[in-house]
Amino acid sequence: xxxxxxxxxxxxxxxxxxxxxxxxxxxxxxxxxxxxxxxxxxxxxxxxxxxxxxxxxxxxxxxxxxxxxxxxxxxxxxxxxxxxxxxxxxxxxxxxxxxxxxxxxxxxxxxxxxxxxxxxxxxxxxxxxxxxxxxxxxxxxxxxxxxxxxxxxxxxxxxxxxxxxxxxxxxxxxxxx
Numbered sequence: 001x002x003x004x005x006x007x008x009x010x011x012x013x014x015x016x017x018x019x020x021x022x023x024x025x026x027x028x029x030x031x032x033x034x035x036x037x038x039x040x041x042x043x044x045x046x047x048x049x050x051x052x053x054x055x056x057x058x059x060x061x062x063x064x065x066x067x068x069x070x071x072x073x074x075x076x077x078x079x080x081x082x083x084x085x086x087x088x089x090x091x092x093x094x095x096x097x098x099x100x101x102x103x104x105x106x107x108x109x110x111x112x113x114x115x116x117x118x119x120x121x122x123x124x125x126x127x128x129x130x131x132x133x134x135x136x137x138x139x140x141x142x143x144x145x146x147x148x149x150x151x152x153x154x155x156x157x158x159x160x161x162x163x164x165x166x167x168x169x170x171x172x173x174x175x176x177x
Contacts, residue, residue, distance in 0.1 A: 112175040
């Protein structure tokens with residue numbers, strides 16, 4: 001004699017349902033951990049002090065932008081014929097502030113101290129996740145504008161509030177006070 005099945009049927013797997021659940025759990029963790037980005041992240045006190053005003057930092061960055069504006073993106077490039085985002089940041093920090101930074105975005109993402117995007121100052125490094133393993137870096141100017149090397153227009157100034165960048169924002173770091 002066959003016994004009737006008493007088990008419930010196995011639910012069908014759904015990526016969209018799983019992603020929704022992950023988003024809900026992430027939001028719940030953020031709320032429990034201090035709530036929706038309201039926690040402040042102060043940079044460590046051991047950051048190098050250059051003794052520059054924010055106005056002077058911005059002036060130096062704009063000078064670099066004028067010199068390099070429109071130079072095309074080239075993966076691995078480090079000069080006037082083309083350069084990538086991390087090379088531009090490395091070059092700018094060396095030429096305008098006398099600071100030697102590592103070469104890659106991955107290495108640069110570990111410098112200085114984490115800061116919130118509401119506390120950004122000229123010269124802060126801002127990072128974006130532009131693909132599964134791809135990262136992009138720029139240098140903050142002011143009013144949510146940043147200098148970087150775009151793959152389409154080369155060295156340019158963009159707004160962090162533009163939908164493309166807003167959706168991909170990852171973190172900001174301060175290398176000097």
